[in-house]
Amino acid sequence: MSYLYGVVLAAGQGTRMKSKHSKVMHALCGKPMVGHVVDGLKETGVQQIILVVGHKAEEVKAYLKDQVEYVTQEEQKGTAHAVLQVGPILANKKGTTLIVMGDSPLLTSKTLGALIEEHQKKNQAATILTTKLENPTGYGRIIRDGNGNVLRIVEEKDASAKEKEIQEVNTGTYCFDNEKLFFALSKVKNDNVQGEYYLTDVIEILRNEGEKIGAYQTIDANETIGINDRIALAKAEEILRTQIVEQHMKNGVTIVDPKTTYIEKGVVIGSDTIIYPNTYLRGNTTIGHDCTIGPNVELIDVIVNDDVKITHSVIYSSKIASKAIIGPFAYIRPGSEIGESVKVGDFVEIKNSKIGKESKVPHLSYIGDTTIGENVNIGAGTITVNYDGYRKHRTEIGDRSFIGCNTNLVAPVTVGNDVYVAAGSTITENVPDFSLAIARERQVNKEGYVKKIRERNNSKES
Ligand code: UD1
Ligand code: MG
Numbered sequence: 001m002s003y004l005y006g007v008v009l010a011a012g013q014g015t016r017m018k019s020k021h022s023k024v025m026h027a028l029c030g031k032p033m034v035g036h037v038v039d040g041l042k043e044t045g046v047q048q049i050i051l052v053v054g055h056k057a058e059e060v061k062a063y064l065k066d067q068v069e070y071v072t073q074e075e076q077k078g079t080a081h082a083v084l085q086v087g088p089i090l091a092n093k094k095g096t097t098l099i100v101m102g103d104s105p106l107l108t109s110k111t112l113g114a115l116i117e118e119h120q121k122k123n124q125a126a127t128i129l130t131t132k133l134e135n136p137t138g139y140g141r142i143i144r145d146g147n148g149n150v151l152r153i154v155e156e157k158d159a160s161a162k163e164k165e166i167q168e169v170n171t172g173t174y175c176f177d178n179e180k181l182f183f184a185l186s187k188v189k190n191d192n193v194q195g196e197y198y199l200t201d202v203i204e205i206l207r208n209e210g211e212k213i214g215a216y217q218t219i220d221a222n223e224t225i226g227i228n229d230r231i232a233l234a235k236a237e238e239i240l241r242t243q244i245v246e247q248h249m250k251n252g253v254t255i256v257d258p259k260t261t262y263i264e265k266g267v268v269i270g271s272d273t274i275i276y277p278n279t280y281l282r283g284n285t286t287i288g289h290d291c292t293i294g295p296n297v298e299l300i301d302v303i304v305n306d307d308v309k310i311t312h313s314v315i316y317s318s319k320i321a322s323k324a325i326i327g328p329f330a331y332i333r334p335g336s337e338i339g340e341s342v343k344v345g346d347f348v349e350i351k352n353s354k355i356g357k358e359s360k361v362p363h364l365s366y367i368g369d370t371t372i373g374e375n376v377n378i379g380a381g382t383i384t385v386n387y388d389g390y391r392k393h394r395t396e397i398g399d400r401s402f403i404g405c406n407t408n409l410v411a412p413v414t415v416g417n418d419v420y421v422a423a424g425s426t427i428t429e430n431v432p433d434f435s436l437a438i439a440r441e442r443q444v445n446k447e448g449y450v451k452k453i454r455e456r457n458n459s460k461e462s
Pocket of ligand 2: 101103226227228
């Protein structure tokens with residue numbers, strides 16, 4: 001097999017997106033389009049990837065970093081002009097060049113591989129990836145002769161009424177003999193409705209040179225969608241989302257309502273886990289076996305072990321050990337480690353804290369910058385007072401301690417093992433092991449006082 005180059009066109013403004021961002025940076029299932037495209041080329045085995053950037057180039061480079069090489073197209077004069085910018089790197093090289101549009105993120109390596117195979121098997125100068133669409137509006141059409149040979153591609157805006165009826169479209173993905181590609185590019189003119197240098201014209205130029213050209217038609221039209229506006233973006237998102245959830249279902253995960261389950265690429269879920277509706281699993285999230293997640297859960301970069309239950313909760317950048325029960329209505333913020341069989345209940349916020357095995361924070365608490373040992377019970381309304389207006393301070397609580405309701409733990413503070421803290425205490429000093437800490441006013445009962453008040457007020461009224 002000859003050396004395989006990949007060129008991604010990503011310099012266009014994407015006018016139809018009406019956005020201040022580069023079109024190719026709009027995300028699908030959490031990843032910018034161009035990220036999907038580059039991943040697809042890598043999976044296909046492309047050996048050198050060159051990205052043509054222009055409009056909002058910095059944004060694209062900041063995202064892809066050194067995964068690819070860049071060339072800049074200063075002025076966006078069309079897709080052929082964009083490929084020409086790669087000339088200084090590729091023009092005289094022998095090999096096969098795969099060109100893809102940065103706005104076609106759903107193409108799979110399977111389809112790209114099949115296109116390359118067809119191109120090389122038939123020894124063609126150019127092979128176009130095409131597909132048939134019910135509604136081909138907006139795409140370039142493939143013009144064939146009576147024998148089915150590809151003649152040229154005509155853009156929607158330049159097509160006659162008759163040509164517009166053609167349903168076979170150009171997906172914007174091509175395989176070229178690299179040297180022949182650059183030879184043909186130098187001959188492209190901009191005498192069309194848009195006044196642009198069209199890459200599509202290369203096909204007719206090569207044909208007129210007597211070169212062998214062809215098309216490989218894929219039946220999966222969903223894959224080939226080119227995203228030009230936000231309606232297409234939503235359509236593509238739905239296609240990708242469906243593919244992702246179906247893959248998880250094939251792997252043994254129950255997804256109760258695939259339409260309202262949002263799982264980003266790369267998320268791992270163990271078998272016999274059940275995902276309830278309106279759940280978002282994002283970033284580098286990994287979920288173990290036999291878990292119940294949802295309804296209404298958002299996890300970003302969370303590692304969840306086996307047999308965990310999470311409902312109506314939000315968790316970011318944290319680890320949840322097996323058999324933990326989270327929610328409803330818990331908010332676990334970055335840097336938290338929730339231990340085995342821990343319960344984190346309703347209206348509890350946890351931040352940058354470690355909670356030991358079998359401990360419970362069942363209701364209405366804020367636990368920040370805290371280490372809690374094993375078998376600890378945190379009463380309702382307990383607050384770790386971790387911030388003095390300048391710095392954050394840590395709270396330590398030992399094993400088997402019992403913190404009464406409505407306790408303030410003013411950090412830095414250490415509560416030992418086997419401690420009882422009386423409800424309503426404001427703890428400002430360390431508590432030694434096996435102690436009972438009480439830090440509140442003593443109660444005073446003024447007996448009969450209510451009667452006195454009533455008598456006084458009643459006598460004033462009369
Ligand atoms: C293009 C094809 C069309 C095909 C469709 C498939 C041409 C002339 N037309 O149309 O036949 O059916 O894709 O989706 O090629 N770009 C640059 N520099 C430029 C212009 C564009 O880098 O000067 C990039 C854009 O960023 C984009 C890609 O090329 O990623 C395609 O450009 P776009 O304007 O979306 O072309 P389409 O009208 O979709
Ligand atoms: Mg497009």
